Amino acid sequence: MGVKEKSLGSPETVSKEENLHNLILFNDEVNSFDYVIDSLIAVCGHDFLQAENCALIAHYKGKCVIKNGSLDTLKPMKRELDFRDLTVEIN
Numbered sequence: 001m002g003v004k005e006k007s008l009g010s011p012e013t014v015s016k017e018e019n020l021h022n023l024i025l026f027n028d029e030v031n032s033f034d035y036v037i038d039s040l041i042a043v044c045g046h047d048f049l050q051a052e053n054c055a056l057i058a059h060y061k062g063k064c065v066i067k068n069g070s071l072d073t074l075k076p077m078k079r080e081l082d083f084r085d086l087t088v089e090i091n
Contacts, residue, residue: 023067026087
């Protein structure tokens, strides 16, 4: 058996992946689970189960990646979640 080389993909694919960022939700002791779930559904387009899982992960682990994409996609979501008093950041 030979060693398989891992392909990095085409230059276009690599550059697109480098431009991906994560929108991260942090746990807080202020907002209810229902409020966080409703916000993730309304702002991020999550279905109920996905939003519930993200809320639980943030609660127990301290944070959860709730969305990934370009800055152009994530910045309006971050602004809206900030407006809703959720603690989020883009990295």
